[in-house]
Amino acid sequence: MWEQVLLTDQLHIQMNTRHQVLELTLNHSQKPASTIRINHSELTLLLHTLLEVNRQFRGD
Numbered sequence: 001m002w003e004q005v006l007l008t009d010q011l012h013i014q015m016n017t018r019h020q021v022l023e024l025t026l027n028h029s030q031k032p033a034s035t036i037r038i039n040h041s042e043l044t045l046l047l048h049t050l051l052e053v054n055r056q057f058r059g060d
Helices: 040-058
Strands: 002-007 011-016 021-026 034-039
Touching: 034 040
Parallel strands: none
Antiparallel strands: 002 011, 011 021, 021 034
16 A cells, blocks of 8 residues: 655655555656656665765765
């Protein structure tokens, strides 16, 4: 069962805990929405990558 996690004008995130899948949908004003489904291990890699980007932005 899909559960909505985040909904903004540009981003829609929902998760399926039973199958451990996260779905990210990016809405573009002039293009059709793009959807990506990632599993738990891919989500972990994505989180580590985003944390590293955040550190770079802060200058750590």
